[in-house]
Amino acid sequence: MSRLHVYPVKGCRGIDVARAEVHITGLAIDAIHDREWMVVDRHGRFVTQREYPRLALIATTIDDRSLTLAAPGVGTIQLPRALPGESSQGVRVWHSNVRGFDAGDAAARWISAFLGAELRIVRFDHSRQRMCNPDYAGDSGAHTLFADGYPLLVIGQASLDDLNARLTAKGAKPLPMNRFRPNVVVAGLDPYAEDHLDTVESDGVTLRLVKPCVRCKVTTTDQATGYVGFEPLPTLSTYRRDDALAGVTFGMNAIVIAGAGRTLAVDSAVNTEYRF
Known part of the structure; x- marks a missing residue:
């Protein structure tokens, strides 16, 4: 086993780790899961480096309280482990209709300012399952x-x-x-x-x-x-x-x-x- 990588936010920079927790849904660090977070457009559809290559510049770090994103020119934003939203919303990954919790307006302003588009950040709703083919x-x-x-x-x-x-x-x-x-x-x-x-x-x-x-x-x-x-x-x-x-x-x-x-x-x- 030569390297392990976890990508907390789909499309953003990953984290190289020496050890990682293993779950049915993939790897995790300190209970932050791989591709647990995602950037979506105003229609709730996922966006990635295919459309926004600058997502690669967003670094991710994890501490006891939050997931922190950092990007050139816009500083940092902390995404709390416990989101304030009361209910999840429908979002889309390829042909899958799933649900996620919105990370809030501050996170939306941050990602929108960096990528120059109307975007939001969501966290996967773990009460649901997205089955593999x-x-x-x-x-x-x-x-x-x-x-x-x-x-x-x-x-x-x-x-x-x-x-x-x-x-x-x-x-x-x-x-x-x-x-x-x-x-x-x-x-x-x-x-x-x-x-x-x-x-x-x-x-x-x-x-x-x-x-x-x-x-x-x-x-x-x-x-x-x-x-x-x-x-x-x-x-x-x-x-x-x-x-x-x-x-x-x-x-x-x-x-x-x-x-x-x-x-x-x-x-x-x-x-x-x-x-x-």
């Missing part, structure tokens, strides 16, 4: 929060190393792992071995890898600057196209099948089982 998750009962579709994304470090070798061979710059926004990075595998893994187990936690992750233009956004470039999609399209999924893939979406409530830790040993 049973075509891939089966009857596992897997559900997620505001992630695109699954609780976790797993990538092998060797896969990025191989991609970077291809990029440098054509004169392009190598890319950091944060372009792909994984939760779990595993070292010691062959390149793209994760494509063929059934399970990954560490410290009593078992993840099942259920669906290749189709990559979008977020991978072309520099997560340190918000600048949108060209790579890696052109290079990935030369050897990672999946016609069945109508896109290029990199990494595997995963669900938790055992060990919810336990902790994953960087540098812990990993056991893997292949599907063949």
